[in-house]
Amino acid sequence: xxxxxxxxxxVAPAVLVVFATTIWPLIESLRLSFTVGxxxxxxxxxxxxxxxxxxxxxxYEPAFWNSVTVTAIYTVLTVVLTTLFAxxxxxxxxxxxxxxxxxQTLLILPFAMSPALIGVSFRFMFNPEFGLxxxxxxxxxxxxxxxxxxxxPVLAFAVCVMADVWGWIPFLTLVLxxxxxxxxxxxxxxxxxxxASGWRVFRDITLPQLAxxxxxxxILKTIFSLKTFDQxxxxxxxxxxxxxxxxxxxxxxxxxxxGQIGYASSVAWLMVIPMIFLTYAYAxxxxxxx
Amino acid sequence: xxxxxxxxxxxxxxxxxxxxxxSIDIADREFLVLLGPSGCGKTTTxxxxxxxxxxxxxxxxxxxxxVNDALPKDRDVAMVFQNYGLYPHMTVYDNIxxxxxxxxxxxxxxxxxxxxxxEQVELSGFLDRKPKELSGGQxxxxxxxxxxxxxxxxxxxxxxxxNLDAKLRVSMRAELKHLSRELxxxxxxxxxxxxxxxxxxxxxxxMKDGVIQQLGTPDEIYDDPQNLFVAGFIGSPAMxxxxxSIANGVFSSADGTPMVNIDADDCSSxxxxxxxxxxxxxxxxxxxxxxxxYAYENTGENTLLTVLCGGQRIIxxxxxxxxxxxxxxxxxxxxxxxxYLFDPESGLRLRDTGVRDNRSR
Numbered sequence: 001x002x003x004x005x006x007x008x009x010x011v012a013p014a015v016l017v018v019f020a021t022t023i024w025p026l027i028e029s030l031r032l033s034f035t036v037g038x039x040x041x042x043x044x045x046x047x048x049x050x051x052x053x054x055x056x057x058x059x060y061e062p063a064f065w066n067s068v069t070v071t072a073i074y075t076v077l078t079v080v081l082t083t084l085f086a087x088x089x090x091x092x093x094x095x096x097x098x099x100x101x102x103x104q105t106l107l108i109l110p111f112a113m114s115p116a117l118i119g120v121s122f123r124f125m126f127n128p129e130f131g132l133x134x135x136x137x138x139x140x141x142x143x144x145x146x147x148x149x150x151x152x153p154v155l156a157f158a159v160c161v162m163a164d165v166w167g168w169i170p171f172l173t174l175v176l177x178x179x180x181x182x183x184x185x186x187x188x189x190x191x192x193x194x195x196a197s198g199w200r201v202f203r204d205i206t207l208p209q210l211a212x213x214x215x216x217x218x219i220l221k222t223i224f225s226l227k228t229f230d231q232x233x234x235x236x237x238x239x240x241x242x243x244x245x246x247x248x249x250x251x252x253x254x255x256x257x258x259g260q261i262g263y264a265s266s267v268a269w270l271m272v273i274p275m276i277f278l279t280y281a282y283a284x285x286x287x288x289x290x
Numbered sequence: 291x292x293x294x295x296x297x298x299x300x301x302x303x304x305x306x307x308x309x310x311x312x313s314i315d316i317a318d319r320e321f322l323v324l325l326g327p328s329g330c331g332k333t334t335t336x337x338x339x340x341x342x343x344x345x346x347x348x349x350x351x352x353x354x355x356x357v358n359d360a361l362p363k364d365r366d367v368a369m370v371f372q373n374y375g376l377y378p379h380m381t382v383y384d385n386i387x388x389x390x391x392x393x394x395x396x397x398x399x400x401x402x403x404x405x406x407x408x409e410q411v412e413l414s415g416f417l418d419r420k421p422k423e424l425s426g427g428q429x430x431x432x433x434x435x436x437x438x439x440x441x442x443x444x445x446x447x448x449x450x451x452x453n454l455d456a457k458l459r460v461s462m463r464a465e466l467k468h469l470s471r472e473l474x475x476x477x478x479x480x481x482x483x484x485x486x487x488x489x490x491x492x493x494x495x496x497m498k499d500g501v502i503q504q505l506g507t508p509d510e511i512y513d514d515p516q517n518l519f520v521a522g523f524i525g526s527p528a529m530x531x532x533x534x535s536i537a538n539g540v541f542s543s544a545d546g547t548p549m550v551n552i553d554a555d556d557c558s559s560x561x562x563x564x565x566x567x568x569x570x571x572x573x574x575x576x577x578x579x580x581x582x583x584y585a586y587e588n589t590g591e592n593t594l595l596t597v598l599c600g601g602q603r604i605i606x607x608x609x610x611x612x613x614x615x616x617x618x619x620x621x622x623x624x625x626x627x628x629x630y631l632f633d634p635e636s637g638l639r640l641r642d643t644g645v646r647d648n649r650s651r
Contacts, residue, residue, distance in 0.1 A: 184373065184375070184378075186371045186372075186373050186374070186375030187375050187376070187377055187378070189340075189342050189362075189369075189371070189375060190369065190371055190375035190376075190377070190436075191377070191388070191392075192341070192342065192361070192362040192363060193340055193341075193342070193362045193363070193365075193367060193368065193369040193446075194363075194368075194388050194389040194392055194436070195363040195389055195392045195393045196363060196388075196392045197361075197363060200392055204377075204388070204392070205377060208379040209378065209379060211379075
């Protein structure tokens with residue numbers, strides 16, 4: 001057998017797996033998004049209706065727009081909060097900073113947990129009867145003692161954001177520590193000697209040099225926030241009502257629970273649009289030449 | 291402009307002593323060079339003056355101000371870093387202007403001062419470029435311009451020429467010297483290059499293991515080294531150091547080869563120091579003693595002979611026309627008027643053991 005044939009043969013299994021699990025479902029979901037596509041209606045998976053699923057989402061589905069709004073607010077809040085906390089932590093933990101690197105090991109712990117597990121544990125901790133946070137908040141801020149966290153639309157949303165920020169801080173912090181560590185120390189020292197205060201060194205010297213890494217971190221986190229599903233599913237299951245129903249959750253519910261696989265596919269493809277822009281921006285930052 | 295005074299300055303990291311209880315007084319407008327091998331504490335000393343490192347003990351005075359607890363920005367110093375420390379995201383103009391901007395200089399004053407500083411280091415045509423578009427020498431000039439754009443009380447330069455190639459280093463050295471005489475600002479300059487130290491300094495502090503070995507003018511350091519370390523560190527090539535003994539007015543190397551007549555008390559163990567210029571190479575049998583040529587090097591402007599004599603290597607500087615072959619036997623004579631004696635144990639110069647010290651004035 002010639003090397004040429006052999007190398008394709010060796011790669012073939014991997015290509016097949018990727019095709020079967022990623023490419024084919026992608027194509028199939030695009031096809032389904034143009035069909036009636038109801039799981040309980042035989043033949044409807046091949047019954048084409050053009051763009052009707054898409055127009056339906058836009059025109060007649062308040063729940064769709066609700067989930068768009070929830071996802072948007074959720075994304076903005078989690079991205080901003082996670083980035084700010086991670087940046088603050090990274091500044092403290094960077095080598096030569098105030099804390100030794102032993103803390104960095106502890107830091108990775110939340111990131112090692114699966115999002116579903118984070119969801120479950122947060123639900124447990126906010127349980128009105130035996131939740132740790134519920135009790136803690138009750139003791140520290142007595143007016144909050146009787147609050148039923150996950151039953152209130154705003155508070156449930158806040159808990160979701162909190163769980164997400166908590167889970168993502170480690171990863172962002174580690175990336176930012178790397179970015180900070182690669183800033184030449186002499187530039188920071190030169191600025192100090194030149195007369196800059198700590199804040200000005202940060203604003204004029206650290207931040208501009210960290211900008212490329214920061215941009216990558218923000219884009220990545222935005223992608224992850226937009227996709228959020230498992231954590232919400234385990235924590236609030238979109239509720240109360242639809243207060244925490246993100247797009248992914250909405251898609252899952254329509255597709256799997258209501259069996260409207262055609263409609264769910266069309267919404268999924270609508271979500272692809274912002275993702276493409278973000279991925280493009282990400283790729284530009286990561287693979288740019290300079 | 292100000293004098294600088296270090297009093298009993300100490301820096302320790304755990305059990306490691308970086309700078310050990312050192313005191314120096316630097317006069318106003320003086321150019322002081324801290325010279326020593328890497329790890330000797332010279333950069334640490336400078337960083338403590340800048341405020342980038344906190345002293346474990348001791349005091350730092352700039353002018354009549356105790357600055358131990360002052361932040362770097364409040365010390366009114368300017369520093370040139372070994373790797374330049376330029377701000378990569380700023381243009382050359384913004385780099386030079388930064389010390390002015392950050393000190394809230396009125397905007398209309400910034401541009402003319404940046405222009406002037408850029409002219410002084412011949413960078414006027416490069417103000418719009420980013421540092422990465424410049425050569426090493428140009429980057430060094432930007433760092434210099436950034437330092438001189440203000441009139442600080444004190445300049446600190448941390449091996450500013452060590453990242454440049456040899457040729458550029460020589461020309462930048464002259465420019466630095468010219469600039470420093472023009473600006474007349476107190477300067478502390480750190481280097482491991484003894485030629486830089488000799489050429490630039492008003493005074494040199496030779497450091498080793500966190501301790502100043504000798505503080506003096508370049509002439510004093512060269513002509514009157516206080517110990518073996520200074521003697522061996524200053525000069526190119528370094529001073530020849532030969533272990534041996536003195537008996538009846540003759541210095542003999544450790545294996546008993548008589549090398550030179552010397553007017554000193556008998557001594558069973560002594561180190562003789564002699565510079566390459568004070569050894570003359572002549573024909574076999576004509577000198578005080580014979581030696582075998584170990585290596586012959588022609589540098590163009592002169593020649594260097596490494597000879598084996600009394601079991602030790604001695605470097606001889608000859609004129610540019612001297613021609614010798616390896617393994618050739620020649621005669622050498624040490625100039626008895628320019629010899630140094632050291633105690634091999636303590637490394638200290640021997641001056642008061644009956645040695646007629648030729649160099650002390």
